Amino acid sequence: MLYLIGTGIHDEKDMSLKGIDACKKCAKVFAEFYTCPVSVNITSLEKMVGKKITVLDRKQVEEGEVVIESAKKQDTAFLVGGDALSATTHTEIMLGAKKAGIEVKIIHASSIFTAIAETGLMLYKFGKTVSLPFPQKGYFPATPYTNIKENLDAGLHTLLLLDIGMTANRALEILLELEGKLKGNVFSKDTKIVVVAHLGGDSLIKYDAIENLKKMDFGALPHSIVVLGKMHFHEADVLGLFK
């Protein structure tokens, strides 16, 4: 049996009782926290589940073999930050295990995809979620910008997930650079948007013009951004608290 378990949005205490129980039943427990950089303390987590946890690196996770080979022989748990399946690479491990005839049980947890409602914005008023990668030499994709624009045209909010290690400040610069290139009239320095940081920990939520947000220090990662579509007055009411 393979248990794919989310440790939740912030630290090891965001894990569910079901997840902890499953780890206790397993002969082997693996974990990885690079896909979703959370503040899990491994020593404390090991104490909670009563056994040693093997932390995998990016290559081991992407190949998936370590986890699947272990699950062929013994009950195995694989812990990941956020929900169990918010990253494609984890879905691929689920698929690989099922194809190898291994029973897979998914144990869900809290995640930015839902926790973003802490801003007061309604989940069913969000369009497609968008990822913002670091631009590289010869690689400055316009897709994040065009996707945000499509959501806006439909009156919908956009949850913008930032590349591993990216601050909201850097993301705001990138958005303004994209505006400069693509001129779709989506962002100006006066555009009011929402920045969230370390949500689920001591959640920081700021609603302000890009110009002001760019100068703020949001503290520890992860940071995320919401680009606002058409607002319901209830949403505006809650956002008002975060000015």
Next chain:
Amino acid sequence: MLYLIGTGIHDEKDMSLKGIDACKKCAKVFAEFYTCPVSVNITSLEKMVGKKITVLDRKQVEEGEVVIESAKKQDTAFLVGGDALSATTHTEIMLGAKKAGIEVKIIHASSIFTAIAETGLMLYKFGKTVSLPFPQKGYFPATPYTNIKENLDAGLHTLLLLDIGMTANRALEILLELEGKLKGNVFSKDTKIVVVAHLGGDSLIKYDAIENLKKMDFGALPHSIVVLGKMHFHEADVLGLFK
């Protein structure tokens, strides 16, 4: 202090350690499970948090006063199914409490909005989430249908959340009735879609033509539906497991 706490997607064991710790610190614990009908056993939950839990009815929740008045006087927890803030009524309680000068701490949990990834579909390929209400005499809204069509036109999947007490079978009939009225060429009896039931418990996932799904028994509620947009080959691979 008011703690707004999600109990997670299925039963009381989906609650996080953080949520349980918060309840233990509170003088008063309220709960409601009609907005998000989960399989939480109150007696078992009371044992876990070591105190009596007062279950509120719909009217008490919508007014919100019981919870806010209690939080004015003492540390209070309010437990809800799924994530802490997936329903507007809970966001309103957060807002009401903050306006009354009460400190509010949100403790997130697993939710259908993220757990739907158990189908193998990628979360960032979903458009706007759509709710499907029961049609009533003189009330048969076209909005769910037009919203699904907008997502499809953008190549995106739609998570369809069903009205309280609605089975997937009834929902499929409603979708076909809407098609008959609006003729947008979204659904036919051969359209392949996904039904999920009691996700996070013994998750049931079925991918088939509407005609076949209509005859199946999906067991206990809640049920949800995914209308499929353009599929990535990885997604098709995973869905193939649920035929």
